Amino acid sequence: MSTETDAQVVPDERPRRGRPRDPDTEVKILGATRAILADSGMRALTVEAVAARAGVAKTTIYRRYRSRHDLALAVLVDMIRTVTAIPDLGDTRRELVQLLRGTLIVLGETLMGRVMQGLVTELASDPYLSRAFRDQVVTLRRGEVARVLERGVARGDLRPDADVALVHELLFGPVYYRLLLSGEPLEPVFADRVVDALLPGLRA
Amino acid sequence: MSTETDAQVVPDERPRRGRPRDPDTEVKILGATRAILADSGMRALTVEAVAARAGVAKTTIYRRYRSRHDLALAVLVDMIRTVTAIPDLGDTRRELVQLLRGTLIVLGETLMGRVMQGLVTELASDPYLSRAFRDQVVTLRRGEVARVLERGVARGDLRPDADVALVHELLFGPVYYRLLLSGEPLEPVFADRVVDALLPGLRA
Amino acid sequence: MSTETDAQVVPDERPRRGRPRDPDTEVKILGATRAILADSGMRALTVEAVAARAGVAKTTIYRRYRSRHDLALAVLVDMIRTVTAIPDLGDTRRELVQLLRGTLIVLGETLMGRVMQGLVTELASDPYLSRAFRDQVVTLRRGEVARVLERGVARGDLRPDADVALVHELLFGPVYYRLLLSGEPLEPVFADRVVDALLPGLRA
Amino acid sequence: MSTETDAQVVPDERPRRGRPRDPDTEVKILGATRAILADSGMRALTVEAVAARAGVAKTTIYRRYRSRHDLALAVLVDMIRTVTAIPDLGDTRRELVQLLRGTLIVLGETLMGRVMQGLVTELASDPYLSRAFRDQVVTLRRGEVARVLERGVARGDLRPDADVALVHELLFGPVYYRLLLSGEPLEPVFADRVVDALLPGLRA
DNA sequence: GACTAAGCGAGACGGTACGTCGCGTCTTAAA
DNA sequence: TTTAAGACGCGACGTACCGTCTCGCTTAGTC
Numbered sequence: 001m002s003t004e005t006d007a008q009v010v011p012d013e014r015p016r017r018g019r020p021r022d023p024d025t026e027v028k029i030l031g032a033t034r035a036i037l038a039d040s041g042m043r044a045l046t047v048e049a050v051a052a053r054a055g056v057a058k059t060t061i062y063r064r065y066r067s068r069h070d071l072a073l074a075v076l077v078d079m080i081r082t083v084t085a086i087p088d089l090g091d092t093r094r095e096l097v098q099l100l101r102g103t104l105i106v107l108g109e110t111l112m113g114r115v116m117q118g119l120v121t122e123l124a125s126d127p128y129l130s131r132a133f134r135d136q137v138v139t140l141r142r143g144e145v146a147r148v149l150e151r152g153v154a155r156g157d158l159r160p161d162a163d164v165a166l167v168h169e170l171l172f173g174p175v176y177y178r179l180l181l182s183g184e185p186l187e188p189v190f191a192d193r194v195v196d197a198l199l200p201g202l203r204a
Numbered sequence: 205m206s207t208e209t210d211a212q213v214v215p216d217e218r219p220r221r222g223r224p225r226d227p228d229t230e231v232k233i234l235g236a237t238r239a240i241l242a243d244s245g246m247r248a249l250t251v252e253a254v255a256a257r258a259g260v261a262k263t264t265i266y267r268r269y270r271s272r273h274d275l276a277l278a279v280l281v282d283m284i285r286t287v288t289a290i291p292d293l294g295d296t297r298r299e300l301v302q303l304l305r306g307t308l309i310v311l312g313e314t315l316m317g318r319v320m321q322g323l324v325t326e327l328a329s330d331p332y333l334s335r336a337f338r339d340q341v342v343t344l345r346r347g348e349v350a351r352v353l354e355r356g357v358a359r360g361d362l363r364p365d366a367d368v369a370l371v372h373e374l375l376f377g378p379v380y381y382r383l384l385l386s387g388e389p390l391e392p393v394f395a396d397r398v399v400d401a402l403l404p405g406l407r408a
Numbered sequence: 409m410s411t412e413t414d415a416q417v418v419p420d421e422r423p424r425r426g427r428p429r430d431p432d433t434e435v436k437i438l439g440a441t442r443a444i445l446a447d448s449g450m451r452a453l454t455v456e457a458v459a460a461r462a463g464v465a466k467t468t469i470y471r472r473y474r475s476r477h478d479l480a481l482a483v484l485v486d487m488i489r490t491v492t493a494i495p496d497l498g499d500t501r502r503e504l505v506q507l508l509r510g511t512l513i514v515l516g517e518t519l520m521g522r523v524m525q526g527l528v529t530e531l532a533s534d535p536y537l538s539r540a541f542r543d544q545v546v547t548l549r550r551g552e553v554a555r556v557l558e559r560g561v562a563r564g565d566l567r568p569d570a571d572v573a574l575v576h577e578l579l580f581g582p583v584y585y586r587l588l589l590s591g592e593p594l595e596p597v598f599a600d601r602v603v604d605a606l607l608p609g610l611r612a
Numbered sequence: 613m614s615t616e617t618d619a620q621v622v623p624d625e626r627p628r629r630g631r632p633r634d635p636d637t638e639v640k641i642l643g644a645t646r647a648i649l650a651d652s653g654m655r656a657l658t659v660e661a662v663a664a665r666a667g668v669a670k671t672t673i674y675r676r677y678r679s680r681h682d683l684a685l686a687v688l689v690d691m692i693r694t695v696t697a698i699p700d701l702g703d704t705r706r707e708l709v710q711l712l713r714g715t716l717i718v719l720g721e722t723l724m725g726r727v728m729q730g731l732v733t734e735l736a737s738d739p740y741l742s743r744a745f746r747d748q749v750v751t752l753r754r755g756e757v758a759r760v761l762e763r764g765v766a767r768g769d770l771r772p773d774a775d776v777a778l779v780h781e782l783l784f785g786p787v788y789y790r791l792l793l794s795g796e797p798l799e800p801v802f803a804d805r806v807v808d809a810l811l812p813g814l815r816a
Numbered sequence: 817g818a819c820t821a822a823g824c825g826a827g828a829c830g831g832t833a834c835g836t837c838g839c840g841t842c843t844t845a846a847a
Numbered sequence: 848t849t850t851a852a853g854a855c856g857c858g859a860c861g862t863a864c865c866g867t868c869t870c871g872c873t874t875a876g877t878c
Binding site for chain 6: 844
């Protein structure tokens with residue numbers, strides 16, 4: 001999925017002249033990207049390699065993605081989106097834990113952890129990718145945290161003035177700190193530890 | 205400072221024949237590194253550029269540092285070490301805030317933030333650099349957190365069973381989340397927000 | 409003018425169904441070609457650039473010309489034809505000089521010199537362009553030399569057995585040698601020098 | 613042979629620091645160039661192909677030659693130099709014929725004709741190559757013509773005021789006109805035809 | 817006081833990948 | 848069927864740095 005077209009939620013309605021893009025091309029490119037990431041990780045993810053593996057010209061890739069990082073991000077975002085929606089479990093603590101645990105699992109037990117590591121420098125310093133990640137991942141998570149907190153407040157579990165943005169950072173920051181800097185393992189139980197440390201400050 | 209810590213800790217005692225290393229060379233290399241980082245950031249920090257700017261041969265650099273990242277880390281660690289030691293302020297909250305604020309300032313108001321961004325991918329994925337960063341930065345901070353918590357327990361402010369490692373992650377994780385992923389500003393007051401969110405869970 | 413001479417000679421009489429070719433398109437293409445040649449020379453004469461400048465699709469150009477070189481040749485031939493016909497001046501030497509001088513001026517003082525330089529490799533090695541140039545330029549000149557020599561013979565100035573083809577090569581060869589290889593200037597007086605060197609061998 | 617280093621006839625005496633160039637590399641590059649030219653001609657002569665065939669990095673080629681054309685020129689010049697020196701044959705006509713015939717043979721019967729065709733556009737329009745060709749080929753030939761004419765004058769065969777530069781152009785111009793534009797064959801007897809056409813104008 | 821051994825600047829070298837250019841072919845919709 | 852638009856595979860470009868490798872020279876201690 002291109003990180004470029006998604007930004008416009010309103011389906012692009014301009015008349016579109018010239019030969020239309022072959023939708024299969026997109027599939028081949030992302031497939032090759034995933035395959036290379038799985039086989040050999042970010043270091044091996046070069047535009048040249050993706051082109052070769054997808055049986056596609058380099059120019060065709062550059063027409064859709066600005067760089068190998070943009071390509072990896074498309075794959076990463078796709079994966080992360082799937083673990084973010086949390087149903088109403090009737091229990092605020094459990095909901096928070098589940099939200100965090102999903103991320104721990106994706107980053108700790110799939111290739112996405114390695115992808116994230118290989119991507120983070122660009123995510124931090126390239127404005128285009130930075131924006132894409134924020135719009136498609138950070139915002140998503142903050143929204144989910146907001147929903148969980150709202151339900152918690154409605155249940156009378158939580159203080160009504162809890163700061164969503166802050167809670168979101170306190171939840172996810174430690175996870176990334178482990179992934180990127182401390183090297184501590186991303187075990188699922190870490191979700192419980194973090195949530196339990198924060199809840200006292202959030203209780204009604 | 206070189207990240208080859210062993211060399212420092214046990215002052216190398218083997219007889220060392222041949223021409224000794226010119227101590228000035230080290231200075232020139234790190235000076236050029238800092239200059240390039242200040243002028244143009246991590247992207248421009250190439251071994252070739254450092255060699256040219258320092259008036260030094262590439263081989264001379266490779267004799268001391270494994271890569272441009274190792275070079276940058278040497279500069280980064282040097283800077284971070286200086287803000288970690290926290291004196292006894294008689295107030296646990298203030299001590300925690302000051303500890304975090306130092307990091308916020310170094311990362312938010314000096315070139316170290318950009319350096320960190322440029323380095324983090326390697327820090328996460330290169331075992332050598334990973335280890336160096338953990339030994340020289342993470343461990344240091346955890347130690348300082350431990351000292352602050354101990355004093356807090358001694359004062360009767362904090363629960364005696366507070367988990368140092370976890371607190372350390374909860375403090376610094378959100379800061380790096382901002383620096384690397386969310387793009388939120390590293391304003392000093394963020395230290396207060398984070399500390400205040402955690403303290404309820406730590407009180408005696 | 410298209411180099412597809414056949415199309416011109418026998419005015420195409422087949423019924424031609426579908427949308428007819430817009431005659432204006434031809435004009436736009438050649439206009440753009442000339443404009444690009446004048447502005448930036450052969451290096452910049454790409455099919456893509458011509459299409460863009462003419463506001464025409466690449467396919468439309470390929471339907472008429474095989475390549476950028478074919479396009480340039482069309483412009484070149486157009487220009488060269490205009491300077492070849494020499495009237496009877498009553499003086500053989502003057503006629504030869506004028507013939508040569510026309511070429512010197514076209515190649516030395518208009519953009520055609522640069523076009524010729526940019527074209528010559530293809531003219532020498534692409535059979536299609538090679539033939540086109542010979543049919544439309546070389547033959548033309550040889551014919552004009554033949555006419556001048558005939559008049560000279562009729563006047564009793566020249567030997568009746570003068571070799572037209574050879575004289576033609578001796579006249580034009582040095583001009584192209586200057587244009588293409590020696591870099592000497594194409595000054596009009598060069599025509600006199602060449603003619604005067606050859607006439608002793610041609611006199612009756 | 614590089615077209616770059618030869619210009620300075622005085623053997624380069626500056627101290628030459630750093631690792632010296634491997635002389636074998638030069639040999640490998642030119643060998644590969646010749647092989648490709650022989651096998652497939654100028655169209656196939658790409659820097660990439662030469663690098664592959666010579667087992668050498670592209671950068672190594674670019675360190676010595678500016679382009680594929682420079683490379684081809686080095687080979688061409690090498691070949692042309694060998695046929696230019698004309699011994700005293702005691703007969704001016706025979707000397708001129710032999711001089712021209714050498715060129716006809718090199719251009720007509722070896723791969724150099726094709727190389728010349730593929731090169732001439734660059735020779736005409738790239739100032740660097742233009743200069744190299746003039747310095748190493750045109751000048752050489754003009755010098756040889758001068759020597760032959762001098763001997764002719766000394767023998768009393770030729771007018772003492774014969775214009776060397778002009779004669780040189782009248783001799784070689786027609787040969788290149790055939791090679792590049794008219795497509796007439798470069799048969800050795802053409803040398804006689806040209807010389808015989810010029811001699812009447814040169815006789816004492 | 818010559819002999820090693822290492823440090824050092826310089827630059828050659830093989831290599832990987834980059835991002836771009838222009839080619840010539842194709843597929844669409846509109847005219 | 849022609850046209851404008853643009854997607855596409857392709858080949859090659861020239862460049863940037865990489866990390867390693869010779870060179871010649873310098874600067875020590877050691878024999």
